[in-house]
Amino acid sequence: MAIAFAGLAQAEDKTILIGMQCDRTGPTQVVGTMLCPGTHDYIDLINSQGGVDGWKIDASEVDTAYQVPPAVEEYEHAKQQGAVGIMIYGTPQTEALNQRLEQDKMPGTSPGFGIAASGDGQYYPYLFPIAANYWSQGAAAVKFAKDQLGGSLKGKKIAYIFYDNPAGHEPMPVIEELSKVEGFQLQTFAVPPPGVDVSSQVLAIAQEYRPDFVIDHTFGKSPALIIKGLKQNGYPLTHVVALVWASGEADIMGAGGWSVAQGYNTMQFAGAGEDYPVIKEIQAMYKKEGKEPPAAMKSTVYYNRGVQQGALWVAAIKNALTLTHGQKPTPTDVKKGFEMIHDFTLGGLNAPLTITADDHEGGGWVKIFRVKDEGFVPETQWFRAYRDLIVDREHKTAQQMAKAN
Amino acid sequence: MLALNNIEVVYDNAILVLRGVSLAAKAGQITALLGANGAGKTTTLKAISGLLHSERGEVTKGSVEFAGERLDRLPPHQVVERGIVQVFEGRRVFANLTVAENLTAGAHTRRDRGTVKDSIDRIFEMFPALAERHNQAAGYLSGGEQQMLVIGRALMSNPKMVLLDEPSLGLAPQLIEEIFAVIRRLKEERHLTVLLVEQNATLALTIADHGYVMENGRIVLEGPAAALQQNSDIKEFYLGLNEAGARKSYREVKHYRRRKRWLG
Amino acid sequence: MFHSETGVFKTSYAADMALLPLPVARWAVLGIALFFLFVVPLVFSAYLLTLVNLVLIAVVGAIGLDILTGYTGQISIGHGGFMSVGAYTAANLIVRLGVPFWLAIPAGGLMAALIGIIVGIPSLRIKGIYLAIATLASQFIIAWTINHVTWISGGIEASIQVPPPSVFGWKLQTPEQLYFFLLFFAVLAIVATLNLMRSRIGRAFIAIRDQDIAAEIIGINIFRYKLYAFAISSFYAGVTGVLYTYYLGIANYEQFGIDVSINYLAMIIIGGLGSVLGAVFGAAFITILPEATRLFLTHFGGVLFSQDTIRTLVPNLTLILFGGLIIFFLIVEPEGLNRLWRNIRNYFRLWPFSY
């Protein structure tokens, strides 16, 4: 039966297939249910405008529930159906698929998570983080703290509160290294899974350690609890910066709404809010079809990241089609297409992203949005920090990995 | 008052345990049901109290009637509401509940909740040993005290009739006498109807008015207690008395024949 | 396993105890062997083979859990933990010492067995729900340890990338190449367990499950056999972990969470507790269920729902089906898929004289 299905999908004309992994169930479902509709909507928008040079895009979604075996299974499925690449979701999944991508010469994207060193396009030729990885995020957080604290971190105290899993550990070495460079004192506070109670860590930060700045790299329920807890302990939220997965509307809602989170700084690799041309276009598309825009759109942080993911794939395919002169691109063409993305802003929703064969991260840009009134207000421009240090670390780690294997 | 009319009990839709048992217990009397292990005495009690249902047993033929009403289709709590309460063998107290709580649980079906406290006091009068330990977990009572407690607990439901299953089992002779004295008193003072299951036939027949003997799921002998006490078979098999001292071979033959008749 | 007893007369106990007592069974096994050796690899697509491969890995783990839970009656909600023990043991040996697969796999199993014995020690004193939660605790403790001891986990990412296994100099990378590798271990697990359960140890396990105090009275050292069961079962789990590691290319403890432990319990319940064949059925069923739901809904759901609804519906319906089937089998068919299979088989048992 499955063989027949596979045949059906391939029979459609002029369609370019992308495998798309999602997490609509499982521990990170709050992200997936908001992010994936964004990707679909953007691709629907492009298709409704006639596709990319006449090619329709089909993002074939599968729920992996944040587990690795289904991710591998689905990767194989997508590959067999002739997908030109795969949107991965989840750090362990990225690690598991990395070897396969290289072996099959299939491009895969891991926006904002995955293997930090994979920004190095030489050693990870088929893996595209296409957004600031955890190292860049950590460095940017330190830079933001430095700017907020008057340009110097000498003798200051910074607290790093993190989800106690591998992804939560990832930015730590960068922040530790920067503590030596910038001369600040660093203390780390772990939130073990499932992270439904962080009150004692918050007390330890606000009552005992009393840092000048807090960097929050937690997931799930914890960010909301940290916002609420710090607030109740009288710690100023303007001195808290959250990395990208502690920066969604869900976290603000969980904390008790916008009024509670006033001043909280969120780090974004896609713009937050609805005020972007592409979002307006999607809304117009829904209006034209006489449908309500999806509820997920209200959760702008994750939804916009979904739109961004879709847009970057469309951009890569568009580039690939220039290489093939309108013929159906191969996965390798799409890889090259990604590496041709230059100064791609998507009307401000995206950082000025430039991906090259060396830099698959696209510069490591982020932007801080602060909670103000009933929404996110930009606090900084798109920026990046300690770029040399990050790139150097990416190279070194990638080389080590290459040697080990 | 209580009448079993030719009942048949099947467990698990397969095992026939009672094969047509008929007996009657007259109001205000003690009726003894005697028989060896596995004769079906306890099953008979369960058929009356409705507890068969919880053990996947069923009354497949005949009827159980109490004061003119059929009982054999009722769930156990409704049987209790109609005034029949069963006391298990083996002194099954609620081990983790205190003595007083055990008694309260016994009064569960009573509507007149205000008077439960008085009833508890009356039980304590009847069994002073329990009064001393009213706040202790029942699991820590001695065997005799536990037997008193289960009888007291049964009385808490203000029953018209009590089904007593082997109250003497595993108790010291002196305690047994005490318990039996209480049973007799209950009959005399409260006019309680009692169906007493016993292996200890001597004792049972001393306080019973009427007696039945069961074997292999049927009644094989019945009569007034006094008559049964004189029955030579009863004497031999249950009272442990020999007719004569000498054991001769023909007596063994006769024994076998009589035994066979019972098993028939 | 396969029965058509008509015309077969056993003349010795040995014949009665034989693994495949009937001639027809031998033919059936031969047929199945031919199917898996030739038809599957030649006809199935790479994607279908990926599914089959995941089933084969799951078969090893499910049989292992069945030895403990189905045969010995000791519940474990911590098998995910044992799998990660196997995975990291093997990954470290492979990456640091370059150990070949035929050493890495038993090594992973043995380490898991060792940890399993430690977890099993409380089973002497505690049982039922308490034991279930103690095994759950072991899962948390194992995960915590791997996450925080970088000597085990190979760094803060707690992921170790592993090169593919090489057999006689062949690197096994594609689903087709890995298929025979995994098939070998799945068959080994099936045959070994069928034999184990016919042995003295297997009979002791079943005695403990059915009535542990009685088993002790007839002279079975319960504690020792419970530990055997834990050791053997976690050995299988460890091997499963290593197979996953080879298959996925990484060892990562996050993929062996509680959900995995529950998945494996679901496999043996839906398949039928205390039956090797049931564990195989269950492993296949649970592995294929999400895929089947998805394919069905994406291809036929369009009549009723919009694409967007289907995307939300598929994963959640899979959850509901998964949970619902567990409940359904527990209530309606406690002996699981295995029973359904036996019903079919019994029909043929006395064939052609089935009256």
Added chain:
Amino acid sequence: MLDLPWRFIAILLANGLLVGSMYALVALGFVLIYKATDAINFAQGEFVMFAGFLAAGATHLAGFPWWISALLAVLGMVVFAFGLERVVLRPLLGRPIIAVIMATLGLGFVLRGVATLAFGGGTQTIPLPVGDEPVLLGPLILPPIQLVGAGVSLAFLCGFGWFFLKSRIGVAMRAVADSQQVAMAMGINVRRYFALAWALAGVVSALGGVLWGAMLGVDNQLALVGLKVFPVMILGGLDSILGAVVGGLIVGVVESLSAGFLDPLVGGGTKDFIPYLLMIAVLMVRPEGIFGRRRIERV
């Protein structure tokens, strides 16, 4: 000894006690069912989540004020628990423990799927009329929602404690837990009490859902609260209400102190892991938990 950070310790202790009493509330749902019916509800976390969704849904979809929403959640959970007992648990009576464990685990999956389909995948709030300004008590800083949560939890725990110890129905429930057969012979309708136990667990879950939901926001992650409860129950003893309270408080305090003092030493989160270690240690010494009753098994 004297240079210990006493103020910090006091803060952590107070925090641990507050959180612990809310753990105890969730554990109570579990204990109620185990005590009365011998069944283990591994879906307790999902019960809490589902109740949270009911309350949040009533607030956001139907626009009810918070107290009507909370009431609806209680009612909804009671009805749900009744139905569940009848459809799922009753057929499993007398089956091995693994059957009930797996059935409730399966139920957890069903509830997660149903909740997402019915209420969406986003995070919803339960706006209880509780302020955000912390209550200052000497050196202690007490978040009002936690105070309310702990207060309600303790009130209910005391209420249930009284109910179980003193009321006629409570005595009957304990009698059923002690011996179903004897309870039956005493005229206690055992099935009705099973249903009652599940319904009470539904009430407790609804309270837990509203309180925890107000604290954490309502989404599927709310079910994770259930995971915190296992060490609580085992420590206290599965069948003891007092045990649930004491277990909850112990786990709360141990977590709080270990996060405050142990974490910096080992560089990782020990909060979740220490209660489980403690639990295993207690199991080895007292397999029935601190307040649990020892079971006598018959061959």
